[in-house]
Amino acid sequence: MNLICACFxxxxxxxxxxxxxxxxxxxxxxxxxxxACAACHGKEGRATNDGFFPRIAGKPAGYLYNQLVNFRDGxxxxxxxxxxxxxMSNAFLQELAEYFASLHPPYPPPQLSNAASTxxxxxxxxxxxxxxxxxxxxxxxxxxxxLSGTLPAIPSLLGLPRDYLNSQFGAWKTGxxxxxxxxxxxxxxxxxxxxxxxxxxxxxxxxxxxNDMTPSPASSIKLxxxxxxxxx
Ligand code: HEC
Ligand code: HEC
Numbered sequence: 001m002n003l004i005c006a007c008f009x010x011x012x013x014x015x016x017x018x019x020x021x022x023x024x025x026x027x028x029x030x031x032x033x034x035x036a037c038a039a040c041h042g043k044e045g046r047a048t049n050d051g052f053f054p055r056i057a058g059k060p061a062g063y064l065y066n067q068l069v070n071f072r073d074g075x076x077x078x079x080x081x082x083x084x085x086x087x088m089s090n091a092f093l094q095e096l097a098e099y100f101a102s103l104h105p106p107y108p109p110p111q112l113s114n115a116a117s118t119x120x121x122x123x124x125x126x127x128x129x130x131x132x133x134x135x136x137x138x139x140x141x142x143x144x145x146x147l148s149g150t151l152p153a154i155p156s157l158l159g160l161p162r163d164y165l166n167s168q169f170g171a172w173k174t175g176x177x178x179x180x181x182x183x184x185x186x187x188x189x190x191x192x193x194x195x196x197x198x199x200x201x202x203x204x205x206x207x208x209x210x211n212d213m214t215p216s217p218a219s220s221i222k223l224x225x226x227x228x229x230x231x232x
Contacts, residue, residue, distance in 0.1 A: 123203025180228030
């Protein structure tokens with residue numbers, strides 16, 4: 001009887017030890033909590049080369065934070081993201097934003113484009129120079145000459161799938177993606193024709209990634225039009 005008790009107690013004790021060991025192997029860190037995000041955004045937020053899941057790694061923390069708050073508060077609509085961040089506090093969203101901003105995993109290869117060369121050239125011209133006659137500023141004026149984004153709140157435009165890019169312009173046009181007023185991207189999107197959008201998205205998604213993708217400093221640009229999400 002005593003022997004059985006001793007054995008049983010021993011099993012319990014070793015069971016408790018192994019639970020404890022498991023718990024101490026999984027510390028409650030931000031990296032651990034961010035694993036849930038990788039299911040859609042890829043390992044370390046690097047994204048994949050197709051579909052609607054954007055890369056989040058390496059984007060300025062201020063930009064990522066604004067987006068997380070926008071999903072939570074309904075300015076940006078996507079059921080999966082709203083569900084993810086629905087109950088998260090500003091402080092935790094800030095932590096997630098800083099965590100992903102600090103990661104720089106490799107990019108997926110550029111997407112080959114079967115768009116006509118005239119369309120790709122139109123896309124390149126809009127990105128690099130804009131179109132004065134239609135009030136469209138050059139994208140590089142804000143997103144930076146290398147398109148690697150600008151601190152603290154303007155994202156990079158490279159390494160994003162074409163489908164994702166197209167859907168963002170659609171969302172700005174229909175008002176399902178909004179930022180603090182004045183919403184410069186909504187304004188610019190309304191100036192772009194469907195052909196312009198397709199040209200810009202195809203060109204951007206097919207660009208090689210420069211070696212240095214760190215966002216440009218805030219002082220390197222002067223916004224051609226005001227953006228409410230960018231402190232000036
Ligand atoms: C079930 C899939 C799914 C999960 C899990 C998920 N996301 Fe997302 N996320 C998406 C989709 C889809 C989009 C693009 C939505 C759109 O088109 O506006 C997105 C967009 C974003 C954006 C905006 C990116 C940009 O460039 O504007 C951020 C930031 C983001 N997610 C962060 C996170 C974080 C942090 C987590 C984990 C807490 C997470 N996501 C978990 C599906 C997911
Ligand atoms: C006046 C400055 C400005 C100009 C010019 C500008 N952008 Fe933006 N862009 C922004 C800001 C600010 C954001 C972040 C908006 C937000 O917080 O939702 C942004 C976000 C984006 C995003 C979202 C990326 C993502 O990961 O979801 C895309 C795509 C984009 N811009 C494309 C363009 C293109 C293409 C052009 C040129 C036709 C352009 N932008 C010109 C300021 C600008």
